[in-house]
Amino acid sequence: MYQKYYRQFLQGAAESAASGAKAPLHMACHSHHYWPDITLEAVQQYWQDSARLADSKWGPIFEQKIPAWQAAVARVLNLPAPDRIALAPNTHELVFRLISAFDLSRPLRILTTDGEFYSFTRQLQRLEEEANVEVTRIHKEPYDTLAERFEQELHHGHYELAYASQVFFDSGIAFPDLAGIAGRKPERTEFVIDGYHGYFARPTDLGEIADKVFYTAGSYKYQGAGEGLCFMSIPAGCTLRPLYTGWFADMAELENRADQVGFADNWLRFAGSTMDYSTLYKAVAILELFEREGITVEKIHEYVRGRQQQFLATMDSAGHPLLNRQNLIYHDLERGHGHFFTFDCTTAQRARQLQEELLTRGVLCDRRQQLLRLGFAIYQDENETFQRVFS
Structure with missing residues (x-):
């Protein structure tokens, strides 16, 4: 079929x-999906555009390809604001950019589980070497009581950041009622859903919690576009100022450089720097194909x-x-x-x-x-x- x-x-x-x-x-x-046949043509198109346009390729990339991809991802996840979907080569870059927005001279309390992916787990272990960082890990098992135990701690512990996987990478088990927990989170807590094993696999509707969570995922696995393209949705009204920031975040003001570091009220707030956009071409081609075919x-x-x-x-x-x-x-x-x-x-x-x-x-x-x-x-x-x- x-x-x-x-x-x-x-x-x-x-x-x-x-x-x-x-x-x-x-x-x-x-781990790695086969790529649909259409991705070969997409990679060749990226090469042709780069060879033909040289530095002028950034116009089509930022004015056409990125908005097309953001709009498609927003449709898949029922996100109301496509221009609030940031992109980067990997989710770790985006998550650490978010963490860097907290004042690390003050206590930082993070709630998570003992079943998160290696990159986040390792990063937390390194952060815990700092005296003012405190991490609480809720045991994922037994799964029957995970939602209750996690939410109880979330409201009891006064956390700045909560982070949990939509689907656990080591078992394939979906976190019970994670969207509901995120929707009921305390106002002070930023909430991240690691959706890498959920995006383009399990039907996911973020419409009701779009302004309460950061949702991260990428194209490497279930979308079948390969490595090098990940994203993070940003809640409306987000005023966080990442310490770890790149020149793309200042792109709108390059012609009018100011002494102060400003941030746009869209995906560029969490933007980094130059990356390879061949996977962007592949991802757009796949999403457009599936939409045409009703997949x-x-x-x-x-x-x-x-x-x-x-x-x-x-x-x-x-x-x-x-x-x-x-x-x-x-x-x-x-x-x-x-x-x-x-x-x-x-x-x-x-x-x-x-x-x-x-x-x-x-x-x-x-x-x-x-x-x-x-x-x-x-x-x-x-x-x-x-x-x-x-x-």
Whole structure:
């Protein structure tokens, strides 16, 4: 059904199979999605524009491509103000720019969970070396009580910043009622939702909380545009002044330089500096293609859930010693899960051995220590039974 948009990758798999190797079953798509075929033309267009226009390419990029991409992202997430969607090469740059806006000479209290991605976790550990930074981590398990425990602490602890993942990177479990918690946050607390494993995977409506949260995500995973393009939505009325700032943030005043550091009331408030915009071209091309073809996040999510149900049915009848319900980490498979499954293999060695074994059967996946992750995407054939995973 959707495979026709990924023929370059799937044809390569078929050619590999024709040469004697097993055609790969790509189940590492929570890490790196195949790119739709249209991205080849988009990259070539970026090269052509850069070669033809040289420095003049910034006009089309800032006047056409960035607004087109912001508008498309805003439609996907139901954000009311596309010009309040900042972009950068990675989410870490954007999040640290936000953190730098706090007065670090005063106490900074941060609430988060013990299940956040490595870059944020490492950054917090470094910040905690400063005497005035205090971090509280809520245990993500048990998931049944996570929402209640997190929100109770949020209102009790007088935090300047709260940060939590929409979908946890190590398990695929969606944070229960995270949007509701963010909507009820204290006025003094800035709230960040790490949406990297939710954006373009789970249907997400930020309309009611757009002016209460910063939402970060990127194009590397589920949108399938590759690395190098991330974004952060900015609440209306935001007056934060990042200490970590770049010359793009002053772009509107380059001709009238002032002694004071000013900030625009749009995405440029959190802008950085020059970056490679080839991924921007790819992302715009994908979003325009999907809109023309009527491919929505809701349809993608429905298709992936069908693949996941097929996988579970095959798994339940296979009796695999590691890939089974006992080792599957989940909370609510019907409503509260992302687009990958995680199995706890108890040791890193077992996870590595299983990953290598799956590779011999043409199944591509990844792992995090003892956790083996298997992902699902729209370019997986709807007739795929996943039998080879359990053979």
